[in-house]
Amino acid sequence: MLEWTPEQILGILDLAARMKKVPGNFKNALLGKTLLMVFEKASTRTRLSFEVGMTQLGGHAIFLGRGQSHLAKADLADEAKCMERYVDLIMARVYDHSTIQTFSASVNIPVINALCDRFHPCQILADLLTIQEKLGELSGRKLAYLGDGNNVCNSLIVGCLKMGMRVSVAVPDHRDYRPDSEVLVFARDFGDRFELIYDADRAVQDADVVYTDTWVSMGDEAEKATRLPFFLPFQVTKERLGRAIFMHCLPAYRGLEVTDEVIDCEQSVVFDEAENRLHVQKAVMHRLLLG
Ligand code: CP
Ligand code: NVA
Numbered sequence: 001m002l003e004w005t006p007e008q009i010l011g012i013l014d015l016a017a018r019m020k021k022v023p024g025n026f027k028n029a030l031l032g033k034t035l036l037m038v039f040e041k042a043s044t045r046t047r048l049s050f051e052v053g054m055t056q057l058g059g060h061a062i063f064l065g066r067g068q069s070h071l072a073k074a075d076l077a078d079e080a081k082c083m084e085r086y087v088d089l090i091m092a093r094v095y096d097h098s099t100i101q102t103f104s105a106s107v108n109i110p111v112i113n114a115l116c117d118r119f120h121p122c123q124i125l126a127d128l129l130t131i132q133e134k135l136g137e138l139s140g141r142k143l144a145y146l147g148d149g150n151n152v153c154n155s156l157i158v159g160c161l162k163m164g165m166r167v168s169v170a171v172p173d174h175r176d177y178r179p180d181s182e183v184l185v186f187a188r189d190f191g192d193r194f195e196l197i198y199d200a201d202r203a204v205q206d207a208d209v210v211y212t213d214t215w216v217s218m219g220d221e222a223e224k225a226t227r228l229p230f231f232l233p234f235q236v237t238k239e240r241l242g243r244a245i246f247m248h249c250l251p252a253y254r255g256l257e258v259t260d261e262v263i264d265c266e267q268s269v270v271f272d273e274a275e276n277r278l279h280v281q282k283a284v285m286h287r288l289l290l291g
Pocket of ligand 2 (some may be wrong): 115150151152213214216217218249250251
């Protein structure tokens, strides 16, 4: 997401929208192609959307869990170099961003980040498509993100700012819960289109979209008890939602980052957002393999 131009991102959104509208036009586009899906962490939406997406495009997807392969103990670059002899495309969900970088540096086929400790770019492409569908033109819209300055928050800042949106992020005033420092440097160039504050009520003012994510990401489970008191003031409530649409990458922890009333209300678009993972994943694979 940091490397892509706004035109490249818009191109993916446009292709995803066309695939969603007439899936049959792309039925055998990736016939004979194989996607390898490497997972160090759990997943519902990412695994299903990539695997189903590949099936719908006429290709094949292989799931490789860390525990069922040699990845946990072997040299990662060696394993990656073998993988590329069999498959056309790799997607990986990993703990450390450096693992994605090692994959990418070791092979000559495309590598997709399907979530790491720092980023979740595929999610944000689906989010942008959803905002476009619900609100039209992205440019000028305001997204307020409340909660943890995590992987989803980092990629949202990058994706939304590149699309001309305004982004207000409200996080606890604690150095461990702020967005990534590289992302904050990136955001600095966007002037008053970006703000990082510690006040949830202020962040949601005039927001078109209110977005949140779990307060305890995968890998942070041991910190749950320490984290919760810092995040309780950042819950998305009906009052904070106002007239905005509500978004969440899911899985959501009801009663923590969001109330039942919000996630179940008419303004909540979380299931359309989840569906759009499929259309966007297909567009990303199509673009990476066919140009
Ligand atoms: N939003 C998302 O990435 O969901 P999964 O963890 O279920 O893949
Ligand atoms: N921030 C969450 C996103 C899950 C899709 C995590 O990393 O666990």
